[in-house]
Amino acid sequence: MIFIGKKEEKIINKFKEHLQTVGKTLDAFEEFMRAYLDDNCEEADKCCEKVMNLESEADALRRETETLMYSGAFLPNFRGDLLGLIEAVDRIADRAETVVRIVSLQQPDIPKEIREDMKRQVKLSVETFKELKASVEYMFEDMDKAGVYIKRTEEKEHEEDTIEWDMMKKLFSLDIDRAQKLEIKEIITLIGDVADLAEDASDRVEITILKRRV
Amino acid sequence: MLWYILPSLALGWGLGANDSANVFGPSVANGIVPYRWAIIIAAIFIVIGSVLGGAAGLQTIGSLSSGSLFEAAISILGGAISVAIMTYFGLPVSTSQAVVGGIVGIGLLKGSVNWAVLLKIVICWVTTPLGAMGIGFLLYKIVAPWFSRIKSLKLQDRIITAAAWFIGAYGAFALGANNVANVTGALVGKLLNVQQAALIGGLSIAIGTLTFSKRVMLTVGKRIIELDHFSSLISIFAESITVWVYSIIGVPVSTSQAVVGGVLGAGLARGTSLANRGMLYRIFFGWIGTPVIAGLVALGLYLVF
Numbered sequence: 001m002i003f004i005g006k007k008e009e010k011i012i013n014k015f016k017e018h019l020q021t022v023g024k025t026l027d028a029f030e031e032f033m034r035a036y037l038d039d040n041c042e043e044a045d046k047c048c049e050k051v052m053n054l055e056s057e058a059d060a061l062r063r064e065t066e067t068l069m070y071s072g073a074f075l076p077n078f079r080g081d082l083l084g085l086i087e088a089v090d091r092i093a094d095r096a097e098t099v100v101r102i103v104s105l106q107q108p109d110i111p112k113e114i115r116e117d118m119k120r121q122v123k124l125s126v127e128t129f130k131e132l133k134a135s136v137e138y139m140f141e142d143m144d145k146a147g148v149y150i151k152r153t154e155e156k157e158h159e160e161d162t163i164e165w166d167m168m169k170k171l172f173s174l175d176i177d178r179a180q181k182l183e184i185k186e187i188i189t190l191i192g193d194v195a196d197l198a199e200d201a202s203d204r205v206e207i208t209i210l211k212r213r214v
Numbered sequence: 215m216l217w218y219i220l221p222s223l224a225l226g227w228g229l230g231a232n233d234s235a236n237v238f239g240p241s242v243a244n245g246i247v248p249y250r251w252a253i254i255i256a257a258i259f260i261v262i263g264s265v266l267g268g269a270a271g272l273q274t275i276g277s278l279s280s281g282s283l284f285e286a287a288i289s290i291l292g293g294a295i296s297v298a299i300m301t302y303f304g305l306p307v308s309t310s311q312a313v314v315g316g317i318v319g320i321g322l323l324k325g326s327v328n329w330a331v332l333l334k335i336v337i338c339w340v341t342t343p344l345g346a347m348g349i350g351f352l353l354y355k356i357v358a359p360w361f362s363r364i365k366s367l368k369l370q371d372r373i374i375t376a377a378a379w380f381i382g383a384y385g386a387f388a389l390g391a392n393n394v395a396n397v398t399g400a401l402v403g404k405l406l407n408v409q410q411a412a413l414i415g416g417l418s419i420a421i422g423t424l425t426f427s428k429r430v431m432l433t434v435g436k437r438i439i440e441l442d443h444f445s446s447l448i449s450i451f452a453e454s455i456t457v458w459v460y461s462i463i464g465v466p467v468s469t470s471q472a473v474v475g476g477v478l479g480a481g482l483a484r485g486t487s488l489a490n491r492g493m494l495y496r497i498f499f500g501w502i503g504t505p506v507i508a509g510l511v512a513l514g515l516y517l518v519f
Contacts, residue, residue: 008368075371075443076245142365212370214358214444214484 007073011082012140014068018061018086019133022093025054026126026194029096033122033191036103037115048104055097062090081208085136088201092129095197099190108183111174117167118188121160125194128156132198135205143209150209153202160195164188218283218405219398221291223418226397228297229309230260230422233393235434236453236469237385240446241378243435249428255379256386256427257420263390263461264416269408270464271392272415275399276408278314278331279321286400288519292316292512293396300507306496308468311339311504313396319509320516338465339501342456343475350452350479354445358483361444374443381451388458390416395466445480452476471497 032047065086069079110118135149167188171181238252247255279285293309293316300307314335321327364370397415402408441449453472460467474493481488 005372008371012368075374077443078367078371140367143367144365209367211442212367212444214362214442 005073007068007071011065011068011073014061014065015082015086016137018058018065019089019136021054021058021061022089023129023133025051025058025093026096026129028054029100029194030122030126032100033103034119037110037119044104048100051097051100055093058090058093062086078208081204081211085201085204085208088197088204089132089136092132092194092197092201095190095193099187099194102190103187106183108187109180110184110187111171111176113174114167114170114184117163117170118191121163121167121188121191124156124160124163125191125198128153128160128195128198131156132202132205135202139205139208143212146205146209150202150206153199157195157199160192164192215405218287218401219414221287221294222398222401222415225290225294225297225309225313226394226415226418227422227426228294228301229393229397230257230419230424231426232297232301232422232430233309233389233419233469234260234386234423234427235431236473237389237450238382239431239435240450241382241435242431244443246375246378246443247382249431252382252431253424253427255383256389256423259383259386260390260420260423261413261416263387263392264394264412264419265390265409267387267391267458267461268394268412268416271395271461271466272399272402272408272411274331274335274464275313275317275395275466276402276404276411278328278335279317279324279326279400280328281321281324281326283401283404285320285324285326285516286317286404288516289313289316289320289512290397290400292319292515293508295515296504296508296511299511300504305503306470306499307504308470308500309393309396310466310468311500312508313400313466315505315508316512317400318505319512322509323513323516335465336501338460338463338467339471342460342467343471343478343497345459346452346456346472346475347479347482349455350449350476351483352479353452353455354448354480354483357448358444374447377447377451381447381454384458385450385454388454388461389469390419391461392457392466393419393469395464399466441477441480445484446477448480449473449476452479468500471500 028047028050032044032051035043035047066083069082131149131153135146135153138146138149168185171184234256238247238256241247242249242252290313293313296312297307297309318327318332394412394415397418398406398411402411450473453469453476456472457467457469474497478489
Protein backbone atom coordinates (compact mmCIF):
# COMPACT_ATOMS: atom_id res chain seq x y z
CA MET A 1 0.00 0.00 0.00
CA ILE A 2 2.62 2.51 -1.03
CA PHE A 3 -0.11 5.00 -1.89
CA ILE A 4 -1.30 5.50 1.67
CA GLY A 5 0.34 8.40 3.45
CA LYS A 6 1.27 8.63 7.10
CA LYS A 7 -0.95 11.62 7.78
CA GLU A 8 -3.99 9.76 6.52
CA GLU A 9 -3.17 6.73 8.66
CA LYS A 10 -2.81 8.95 11.70
CA ILE A 11 -6.17 10.62 11.10
CA ILE A 12 -7.94 7.34 10.43
CA ASN A 13 -6.53 5.92 13.65
CA LYS A 14 -7.66 8.96 15.64
CA PHE A 15 -11.04 8.80 13.96
CA LYS A 16 -11.40 5.15 14.94
CA GLU A 17 -10.22 5.92 18.47
CA HIS A 18 -12.96 8.54 18.73
CA LEU A 19 -15.52 6.01 17.50
CA GLN A 20 -14.34 3.48 20.10
CA THR A 21 -14.68 6.05 22.86
CA VAL A 22 -18.18 7.01 21.76
CA GLY A 23 -18.92 3.26 21.70
CA LYS A 24 -17.67 2.91 25.27
CA THR A 25 -19.76 5.90 26.31
CA LEU A 26 -22.83 4.20 24.90
CA ASP A 27 -21.99 0.90 26.62
CA ALA A 28 -21.74 2.75 29.93
CA PHE A 29 -25.01 4.51 29.09
CA GLU A 30 -26.70 1.14 28.62
CA GLU A 31 -25.21 -0.16 31.89
CA PHE A 32 -26.48 2.96 33.64
CA MET A 33 -30.01 2.54 32.34
CA ARG A 34 -30.09 -1.15 33.27
CA ALA A 35 -28.87 -0.41 36.79
CA TYR A 36 -31.36 2.43 37.19
CA LEU A 37 -34.26 0.37 35.89
CA ASP A 38 -33.24 -2.48 38.24
CA ASP A 39 -33.21 0.04 41.13
CA ASN A 40 -29.49 -0.52 41.63
CA CYS A 41 -28.63 3.05 42.64
CA GLU A 42 -25.03 2.44 43.61
CA GLU A 43 -24.18 0.86 40.25
CA ALA A 44 -26.12 3.60 38.45
CA ASP A 45 -24.06 6.32 40.15
CA LYS A 46 -20.86 4.59 39.16
CA CYS A 47 -22.00 4.29 35.54
CA CYS A 48 -23.14 7.92 35.49
CA GLU A 49 -19.64 9.08 36.31
CA LYS A 50 -18.18 6.71 33.75
CA VAL A 51 -20.44 8.12 31.04
CA MET A 52 -19.41 11.69 31.81
CA ASN A 53 -15.71 10.87 31.83
CA LEU A 54 -15.92 8.94 28.57
CA GLU A 55 -17.94 11.69 26.92
CA SER A 56 -15.34 14.32 27.72
CA GLU A 57 -12.64 11.93 26.52
CA ALA A 58 -14.53 11.64 23.22
CA ASP A 59 -14.76 15.44 23.01
CA ALA A 60 -11.00 15.79 23.45
CA LEU A 61 -10.38 13.15 20.78
CA ARG A 62 -12.73 14.91 18.39
CA ARG A 63 -10.85 18.18 18.80
CA GLU A 64 -7.49 16.44 18.27
CA THR A 65 -8.77 14.75 15.12
CA GLU A 66 -10.14 18.01 13.77
CA THR A 67 -6.81 19.76 14.24
CA LEU A 68 -5.00 16.89 12.53
CA MET A 69 -7.45 16.97 9.65
CA TYR A 70 -6.40 20.42 8.60
CA SER A 71 -2.74 19.48 8.39
CA GLY A 72 -3.26 18.55 4.75
CA ALA A 73 -4.23 14.92 4.65
CA PHE A 74 -6.92 13.71 2.23
CA LEU A 75 -8.48 15.82 -0.48
CA PRO A 76 -9.80 19.12 0.83
CA ASN A 77 -13.45 18.47 0.07
CA PHE A 78 -13.26 15.14 1.85
CA ARG A 79 -11.87 16.87 4.93
CA GLY A 80 -15.16 18.77 5.18
CA ASP A 81 -17.10 15.50 4.96
CA LEU A 82 -14.96 13.93 7.66
CA LEU A 83 -15.31 16.95 9.89
CA GLY A 84 -19.10 16.84 9.57
CA LEU A 85 -19.07 13.11 10.27
CA ILE A 86 -16.97 13.27 13.41
CA GLU A 87 -19.20 16.05 14.76
CA ALA A 88 -22.25 13.93 13.97
CA VAL A 89 -20.78 10.91 15.77
CA ASP A 90 -19.85 13.06 18.73
CA ARG A 91 -23.42 14.29 19.07
CA ILE A 92 -24.50 10.70 19.77
CA ALA A 93 -22.31 10.54 22.88
CA ASP A 94 -23.57 13.99 23.88
CA ARG A 95 -27.15 12.83 23.70
CA ALA A 96 -26.45 9.67 25.73
CA GLU A 97 -24.84 11.86 28.37
CA THR A 98 -27.90 14.12 28.41
CA VAL A 99 -30.16 11.12 29.13
CA VAL A 100 -27.90 10.01 31.95
CA ARG A 101 -27.79 13.52 33.45
CA ILE A 102 -31.55 13.99 33.29
CA VAL A 103 -32.32 10.57 34.77
CA SER A 104 -29.75 11.08 37.56
CA LEU A 105 -31.07 14.53 38.33
CA GLN A 106 -34.81 13.92 38.13
CA GLN A 107 -34.80 10.30 39.37
CA PRO A 108 -38.05 9.64 37.48
CA ASP A 109 -40.39 6.95 38.70
CA ILE A 110 -40.57 4.66 35.69
CA PRO A 111 -43.65 2.40 35.78
CA LYS A 112 -42.94 -1.32 35.97
CA GLU A 113 -45.04 -1.85 32.82
CA ILE A 114 -42.55 -0.18 30.54
CA ARG A 115 -39.24 -0.92 32.22
CA GLU A 116 -38.39 -3.98 30.11
CA ASP A 117 -39.40 -2.11 26.96
CA MET A 118 -37.11 0.73 27.94
CA LYS A 119 -34.20 -1.66 28.42
CA ARG A 120 -34.87 -2.98 24.92
CA GLN A 121 -35.14 0.51 23.52
CA VAL A 122 -31.76 1.44 25.01
CA LYS A 123 -30.24 -1.77 23.66
CA LEU A 124 -31.58 -1.05 20.18
CA SER A 125 -30.27 2.51 20.25
CA VAL A 126 -26.81 1.26 21.19
CA GLU A 127 -27.02 -1.40 18.49
CA THR A 128 -27.95 1.25 15.92
CA PHE A 129 -24.75 3.06 16.83
CA LYS A 130 -22.75 -0.16 16.48
CA GLU A 131 -23.94 -0.60 12.90
CA LEU A 132 -22.99 3.00 12.19
CA LYS A 133 -19.58 2.42 13.75
CA ALA A 134 -18.95 -0.51 11.42
CA SER A 135 -20.01 1.57 8.40
CA VAL A 136 -17.58 4.35 9.33
CA GLU A 137 -14.75 1.90 9.89
CA TYR A 138 -15.34 0.26 6.54
CA MET A 139 -15.73 3.60 4.75
CA PHE A 140 -11.97 4.07 4.52
CA GLU A 141 -11.17 0.56 3.31
CA ASP A 142 -14.15 -0.83 1.49
CA MET A 143 -16.96 1.49 0.46
CA ASP A 144 -19.24 -1.36 -0.69
CA LYS A 145 -19.10 -3.01 2.71
CA ALA A 146 -19.73 0.35 4.37
CA GLY A 147 -22.92 0.53 2.30
CA VAL A 148 -24.12 -2.75 3.82
CA TYR A 149 -23.74 -1.35 7.34
CA ILE A 150 -25.45 1.91 6.39
CA LYS A 151 -28.47 -0.15 5.46
CA ARG A 152 -28.31 -2.07 8.72
CA THR A 153 -28.13 1.21 10.67
CA GLU A 154 -31.34 2.30 9.01
CA GLU A 155 -33.02 -1.02 9.83
CA LYS A 156 -32.02 -0.87 13.49
CA GLU A 157 -33.20 2.71 13.77
CA HIS A 158 -36.54 1.70 12.31
CA GLU A 159 -36.80 -1.12 14.85
CA GLU A 160 -36.06 1.34 17.63
CA ASP A 161 -38.67 3.74 16.27
CA THR A 162 -41.34 1.05 16.39
CA ILE A 163 -40.65 0.13 19.99
CA GLU A 164 -40.48 3.82 20.91
CA TRP A 165 -43.97 4.41 19.55
CA ASP A 166 -45.35 1.31 21.25
CA MET A 167 -43.91 2.50 24.56
CA MET A 168 -45.52 5.90 24.13
CA LYS A 169 -48.89 4.31 23.53
CA LYS A 170 -48.47 2.07 26.55
CA LEU A 171 -47.29 4.99 28.69
CA PHE A 172 -50.27 7.19 27.90
CA SER A 173 -52.71 4.36 28.54
CA LEU A 174 -51.42 3.93 32.09
CA ASP A 175 -53.35 5.28 35.01
CA ILE A 176 -50.66 7.62 36.31
CA ASP A 177 -50.20 11.31 36.83
CA ARG A 178 -49.98 13.40 33.63
CA ALA A 179 -46.80 15.16 34.76
CA GLN A 180 -45.14 11.78 35.29
CA LYS A 181 -46.21 10.73 31.80
CA LEU A 182 -44.64 13.82 30.28
CA GLU A 183 -41.44 13.36 32.25
CA ILE A 184 -41.07 9.79 31.03
CA LYS A 185 -42.09 10.70 27.53
CA GLU A 186 -39.13 13.10 27.40
CA ILE A 187 -36.76 10.35 28.45
CA ILE A 188 -38.12 7.92 25.88
CA THR A 189 -37.69 10.59 23.18
CA LEU A 190 -34.13 11.34 24.25
CA ILE A 191 -33.18 7.66 24.17
CA GLY A 192 -34.73 7.51 20.70
CA ASP A 193 -32.58 10.47 19.69
CA VAL A 194 -29.47 8.34 20.21
CA ALA A 195 -30.67 6.02 17.43
CA ASP A 196 -31.87 8.93 15.29
CA LEU A 197 -28.51 10.68 15.53
CA ALA A 198 -26.71 7.45 14.63
CA GLU A 199 -28.88 7.26 11.53
CA ASP A 200 -28.14 10.92 10.69
CA ALA A 201 -24.43 10.15 10.88
CA SER A 202 -24.89 7.12 8.64
CA ASP A 203 -26.60 9.40 6.09
CA ARG A 204 -23.40 11.43 6.03
CA VAL A 205 -21.36 8.30 5.39
CA GLU A 206 -23.71 7.48 2.56
CA ILE A 207 -23.40 10.93 0.97
CA THR A 208 -19.61 10.81 1.25
CA ILE A 209 -19.59 7.52 -0.62
CA LEU A 210 -22.16 8.64 -3.20
CA LYS A 211 -20.10 11.73 -3.99
CA ARG A 212 -17.30 9.46 -5.10
CA ARG A 213 -19.30 7.35 -7.50
CA VAL A 214 -18.05 7.82 -11.06
CA MET B 215 16.31 43.63 -33.30
CA LEU B 216 15.22 43.33 -29.70
CA TRP B 217 12.23 45.54 -30.46
CA TYR B 218 10.84 42.93 -32.78
CA ILE B 219 10.88 40.31 -30.01
CA LEU B 220 9.16 42.49 -27.42
CA PRO B 221 5.58 41.93 -28.66
CA SER B 222 6.25 38.18 -28.54
CA LEU B 223 7.49 38.36 -24.99
CA ALA B 224 4.41 40.33 -23.95
CA LEU B 225 2.12 37.89 -25.72
CA GLY B 226 3.89 34.89 -24.18
CA TRP B 227 3.60 36.44 -20.75
CA GLY B 228 -0.13 36.99 -21.19
CA LEU B 229 -0.58 33.50 -22.56
CA GLY B 230 1.17 31.95 -19.56
CA ALA B 231 -0.86 34.07 -17.15
CA ASN B 232 -4.13 33.01 -18.79
CA ASP B 233 -3.77 29.51 -20.12
CA SER B 234 -1.91 27.67 -17.38
CA ALA B 235 -5.29 27.82 -15.63
CA ASN B 236 -6.55 25.34 -18.19
CA VAL B 237 -4.15 22.70 -16.94
CA PHE B 238 -3.76 23.32 -13.23
CA GLY B 239 -6.86 25.46 -12.49
CA PRO B 240 -9.20 22.87 -10.95
CA SER B 241 -6.46 21.13 -8.98
CA VAL B 242 -5.33 24.45 -7.50
CA ALA B 243 -8.84 25.77 -6.90
CA ASN B 244 -9.90 22.69 -4.98
CA GLY B 245 -6.63 22.48 -3.08
CA ILE B 246 -5.21 19.22 -4.44
CA VAL B 247 -2.06 20.89 -5.71
CA PRO B 248 -0.65 23.97 -3.92
CA TYR B 249 -0.53 27.02 -6.20
CA ARG B 250 3.20 27.55 -5.74
CA TRP B 251 4.04 24.02 -6.81
CA ALA B 252 1.55 24.10 -9.65
CA ILE B 253 3.21 27.11 -11.26
CA ILE B 254 6.71 25.72 -10.81
CA ILE B 255 5.80 22.37 -12.39
CA ALA B 256 3.81 24.16 -15.12
CA ALA B 257 6.69 26.53 -15.93
CA ILE B 258 9.21 23.71 -16.19
CA PHE B 259 7.02 21.53 -18.38
CA ILE B 260 5.93 24.43 -20.59
CA VAL B 261 9.58 25.12 -21.45
CA ILE B 262 10.31 21.41 -21.98
CA GLY B 263 7.20 21.13 -24.17
CA SER B 264 8.12 24.18 -26.24
CA VAL B 265 11.67 23.02 -26.83
CA LEU B 266 10.94 19.33 -27.48
CA GLY B 267 7.54 19.55 -29.15
CA GLY B 268 7.10 23.07 -30.49
CA ALA B 269 8.92 22.80 -33.81
CA ALA B 270 6.01 21.74 -36.04
CA GLY B 271 3.70 24.53 -34.88
CA LEU B 272 6.46 27.12 -35.11
CA GLN B 273 7.08 26.16 -38.73
CA THR B 274 3.36 26.32 -39.55
CA ILE B 275 2.91 29.82 -38.17
CA GLY B 276 6.24 30.86 -39.67
CA SER B 277 4.96 29.82 -43.08
CA LEU B 278 1.50 31.40 -42.77
CA SER B 279 2.66 34.68 -44.24
CA SER B 280 5.66 35.53 -46.38
CA GLY B 281 5.78 39.13 -45.16
CA SER B 282 8.69 41.01 -43.62
CA LEU B 283 10.02 40.86 -40.08
CA PHE B 284 8.38 44.21 -39.33
CA GLU B 285 5.00 42.90 -40.49
CA ALA B 286 5.44 39.77 -38.37
CA ALA B 287 6.22 41.78 -35.25
CA ILE B 288 3.25 44.11 -35.85
CA SER B 289 0.99 41.07 -36.36
CA ILE B 290 2.02 39.68 -32.98
CA LEU B 291 1.63 43.09 -31.37
CA GLY B 292 -1.87 43.31 -32.88
CA GLY B 293 -2.66 39.85 -31.46
CA ALA B 294 -1.30 40.78 -28.04
CA ILE B 295 -3.21 44.08 -27.88
CA SER B 296 -6.42 42.37 -29.01
CA VAL B 297 -6.04 39.74 -26.30
CA ALA B 298 -5.50 42.47 -23.71
CA ILE B 299 -8.48 44.57 -24.87
CA MET B 300 -10.82 41.60 -25.17
CA THR B 301 -9.78 40.24 -21.78
CA TYR B 302 -10.45 43.69 -20.32
CA PHE B 303 -13.98 43.66 -21.73
CA GLY B 304 -14.53 40.10 -20.60
CA LEU B 305 -14.84 38.70 -24.13
CA PRO B 306 -13.79 35.13 -24.82
CA VAL B 307 -10.37 35.22 -26.39
CA SER B 308 -7.79 32.75 -27.56
CA THR B 309 -4.20 33.71 -28.28
CA SER B 310 -4.01 31.19 -31.09
CA GLN B 311 -6.91 32.82 -32.90
CA ALA B 312 -5.73 36.35 -32.17
CA VAL B 313 -2.24 35.79 -33.54
CA VAL B 314 -3.47 34.11 -36.71
CA GLY B 315 -5.97 36.99 -37.11
CA GLY B 316 -3.14 39.50 -36.75
CA ILE B 317 -0.96 37.76 -39.32
CA VAL B 318 -3.79 37.33 -41.81
CA GLY B 319 -4.96 40.94 -41.31
CA ILE B 320 -1.69 42.36 -42.52
CA GLY B 321 -1.14 39.49 -44.96
CA LEU B 322 -4.40 40.35 -46.74
CA LEU B 323 -3.21 43.88 -47.31
CA LYS B 324 0.10 42.72 -48.67
CA GLY B 325 -1.24 39.66 -50.49
CA SER B 326 1.19 37.43 -48.60
CA VAL B 327 -1.22 34.95 -46.97
CA ASN B 328 -0.56 31.26 -47.54
CA TRP B 329 -4.17 30.09 -47.95
CA ALA B 330 -3.45 26.38 -47.76
CA VAL B 331 -1.84 26.82 -44.36
CA LEU B 332 -4.70 29.04 -43.19
CA LEU B 333 -7.25 26.43 -44.22
CA LYS B 334 -5.39 23.74 -42.28
CA ILE B 335 -5.34 26.00 -39.21
CA VAL B 336 -9.04 26.82 -39.36
CA ILE B 337 -9.99 23.16 -39.78
CA CYS B 338 -7.94 22.39 -36.68
CA TRP B 339 -9.69 25.14 -34.71
CA VAL B 340 -13.08 23.70 -35.49
CA THR B 341 -12.05 20.15 -34.71
CA THR B 342 -10.38 21.09 -31.41
CA PRO B 343 -13.46 21.19 -29.15
CA LEU B 344 -15.03 18.31 -31.04
CA GLY B 345 -11.89 16.19 -30.77
CA ALA B 346 -11.50 16.96 -27.08
CA MET B 347 -15.14 16.06 -26.56
CA GLY B 348 -14.66 12.69 -28.21
CA ILE B 349 -11.48 11.99 -26.27
CA GLY B 350 -13.11 13.11 -23.00
CA PHE B 351 -16.05 10.80 -23.63
CA LEU B 352 -13.85 7.81 -24.43
CA LEU B 353 -11.43 8.42 -21.56
CA TYR B 354 -14.29 8.59 -19.10
CA LYS B 355 -15.85 5.41 -20.45
CA ILE B 356 -12.53 3.58 -20.27
CA VAL B 357 -11.18 4.84 -16.95
CA ALA B 358 -14.38 5.19 -14.87
CA PRO B 359 -15.16 1.44 -14.55
CA TRP B 360 -11.59 0.84 -13.51
CA PHE B 361 -11.64 3.68 -11.00
CA SER B 362 -14.96 2.66 -9.48
CA ARG B 363 -13.52 -0.78 -8.77
CA ILE B 364 -11.26 0.84 -6.17
CA LYS B 365 -13.15 0.30 -2.96
CA SER B 366 -10.72 2.05 -0.64
CA LEU B 367 -11.43 5.68 -0.11
CA LYS B 368 -7.82 6.31 0.91
CA LEU B 369 -6.50 4.78 -2.28
CA GLN B 370 -8.97 6.78 -4.38
CA ASP B 371 -7.74 9.99 -2.81
CA ARG B 372 -4.13 9.09 -3.45
CA ILE B 373 -4.78 8.23 -7.07
CA ILE B 374 -6.65 11.49 -7.65
CA THR B 375 -3.76 13.45 -6.14
CA ALA B 376 -1.11 11.63 -8.15
CA ALA B 377 -3.19 12.01 -11.32
CA ALA B 378 -3.61 15.75 -10.72
CA TRP B 379 0.16 16.20 -10.69
CA PHE B 380 0.77 13.94 -13.66
CA ILE B 381 -2.01 15.35 -15.82
CA GLY B 382 -1.05 18.91 -14.87
CA ALA B 383 2.56 18.30 -15.91
CA TYR B 384 1.50 16.62 -19.13
CA GLY B 385 -0.98 19.41 -19.84
CA ALA B 386 1.75 22.01 -19.32
CA PHE B 387 4.00 20.10 -21.69
CA ALA B 388 1.24 20.04 -24.31
CA LEU B 389 0.48 23.73 -23.72
CA GLY B 390 4.11 24.67 -24.30
CA ALA B 391 4.47 22.42 -27.34
CA ASN B 392 1.29 23.71 -28.93
CA ASN B 393 1.05 27.36 -27.99
CA VAL B 394 4.67 28.43 -28.30
CA ALA B 395 3.99 28.95 -32.00
CA ASN B 396 1.61 31.78 -31.14
CA VAL B 397 4.33 33.59 -29.31
CA THR B 398 7.32 33.39 -31.61
CA GLY B 399 6.05 31.46 -34.65
CA ALA B 400 5.68 34.58 -36.81
CA LEU B 401 9.36 35.38 -36.28
CA VAL B 402 10.60 31.99 -37.46
CA GLY B 403 12.69 32.25 -40.58
CA LYS B 404 12.71 36.02 -40.29
CA LEU B 405 14.55 36.71 -37.05
CA LEU B 406 14.83 33.45 -35.15
CA ASN B 407 15.48 29.83 -36.02
CA VAL B 408 13.08 27.17 -34.68
CA GLN B 409 15.20 26.30 -31.62
CA GLN B 410 15.60 29.93 -30.58
CA ALA B 411 11.92 30.60 -31.10
CA ALA B 412 10.98 27.55 -29.02
CA LEU B 413 13.23 28.53 -26.14
CA ILE B 414 12.35 32.23 -26.05
CA GLY B 415 8.64 31.57 -26.52
CA GLY B 416 8.60 28.81 -23.90
CA LEU B 417 10.42 30.96 -21.36
CA SER B 418 8.06 33.89 -21.84
CA ILE B 419 4.99 31.64 -21.31
CA ALA B 420 6.68 30.16 -18.25
CA ILE B 421 7.33 33.63 -16.81
CA GLY B 422 3.68 34.58 -17.35
CA THR B 423 2.66 31.43 -15.48
CA LEU B 424 5.05 32.13 -12.62
CA THR B 425 4.15 35.77 -12.16
CA PHE B 426 0.52 36.39 -12.92
CA SER B 427 -1.62 33.27 -13.16
CA LYS B 428 -3.20 33.00 -9.73
CA ARG B 429 -6.46 34.83 -10.28
CA VAL B 430 -7.31 33.20 -13.58
CA MET B 431 -6.37 29.83 -12.17
CA LEU B 432 -8.85 30.22 -9.34
CA THR B 433 -11.70 31.52 -11.54
CA VAL B 434 -11.27 29.00 -14.34
CA GLY B 435 -10.63 26.28 -11.79
CA LYS B 436 -13.83 26.95 -9.90
CA ARG B 437 -15.81 26.91 -13.12
CA ILE B 438 -14.49 23.50 -14.09
CA ILE B 439 -14.76 21.89 -10.65
CA GLU B 440 -18.52 22.12 -10.79
CA LEU B 441 -17.67 18.57 -11.83
CA ASP B 442 -16.34 16.04 -9.35
CA HIS B 443 -12.58 15.53 -9.01
CA PHE B 444 -12.55 12.52 -11.27
CA SER B 445 -14.49 14.11 -14.13
CA SER B 446 -12.55 17.35 -13.99
CA LEU B 447 -9.26 15.46 -14.24
CA ILE B 448 -10.59 13.44 -17.16
CA SER B 449 -11.61 16.72 -18.88
CA ILE B 450 -8.15 18.16 -18.47
CA PHE B 451 -6.52 14.97 -19.60
CA ALA B 452 -8.71 15.03 -22.73
CA GLU B 453 -7.78 18.68 -23.33
CA SER B 454 -4.07 17.89 -22.92
CA ILE B 455 -4.14 14.94 -25.29
CA THR B 456 -6.00 17.00 -27.90
CA VAL B 457 -3.66 19.95 -27.66
CA TRP B 458 -0.67 17.62 -27.75
CA VAL B 459 -1.96 15.89 -30.89
CA TYR B 460 -2.33 19.29 -32.58
CA SER B 461 1.21 20.18 -31.58
CA ILE B 462 2.37 17.13 -33.53
CA ILE B 463 0.18 18.13 -36.48
CA GLY B 464 1.73 21.56 -36.08
CA VAL B 465 -1.24 23.83 -35.50
CA PRO B 466 -1.62 25.99 -32.41
CA VAL B 467 -5.16 25.70 -31.04
CA SER B 468 -7.09 27.12 -28.11
CA THR B 469 -6.60 25.27 -24.82
CA SER B 470 -9.73 26.99 -23.48
CA GLN B 471 -11.83 25.53 -26.28
CA ALA B 472 -10.19 22.14 -25.80
CA VAL B 473 -11.04 22.13 -22.11
CA VAL B 474 -14.67 23.01 -22.88
CA GLY B 475 -14.75 20.03 -25.24
CA GLY B 476 -13.20 17.82 -22.56
CA VAL B 477 -15.80 18.90 -19.98
CA LEU B 478 -18.65 18.26 -22.41
CA GLY B 479 -17.28 14.83 -23.35
CA ALA B 480 -16.81 13.72 -19.73
CA GLY B 481 -20.24 15.09 -18.88
CA LEU B 482 -21.84 13.21 -21.75
CA ALA B 483 -20.18 9.97 -20.65
CA ARG B 484 -21.54 10.57 -17.16
CA GLY B 485 -24.97 11.09 -18.59
CA THR B 486 -25.31 14.83 -18.04
CA SER B 487 -25.46 17.39 -20.79
CA LEU B 488 -23.45 20.40 -19.76
CA ALA B 489 -23.64 22.29 -23.03
CA ASN B 490 -25.45 25.60 -23.17
CA ARG B 491 -25.98 28.37 -25.66
CA GLY B 492 -23.43 30.68 -23.98
CA MET B 493 -20.74 28.06 -24.30
CA LEU B 494 -21.40 27.54 -28.00
CA TYR B 495 -21.51 31.28 -28.59
CA ARG B 496 -18.11 31.67 -26.97
CA ILE B 497 -16.63 28.96 -29.15
CA PHE B 498 -18.06 30.43 -32.37
CA PHE B 499 -16.91 33.88 -31.36
CA GLY B 500 -13.42 32.43 -30.86
CA TRP B 501 -13.39 31.10 -34.42
CA ILE B 502 -14.67 34.24 -36.12
CA GLY B 503 -14.79 37.29 -33.81
CA THR B 504 -11.32 36.99 -32.32
CA PRO B 505 -9.35 36.72 -35.59
CA VAL B 506 -11.41 39.51 -37.18
CA ILE B 507 -10.81 41.90 -34.27
CA ALA B 508 -7.11 40.98 -34.09
CA GLY B 509 -6.78 41.38 -37.87
CA LEU B 510 -8.29 44.85 -37.72
CA VAL B 511 -6.11 45.90 -34.79
CA ALA B 512 -2.96 44.64 -36.52
CA LEU B 513 -3.96 46.33 -39.75
CA GLY B 514 -4.58 49.59 -37.89
CA LEU B 515 -1.21 49.37 -36.18
CA TYR B 516 0.53 48.62 -39.46
CA LEU B 517 -1.04 51.61 -41.16
CA VAL B 518 -0.19 53.91 -38.20
CA PHE B 519 3.45 52.83 -38.12
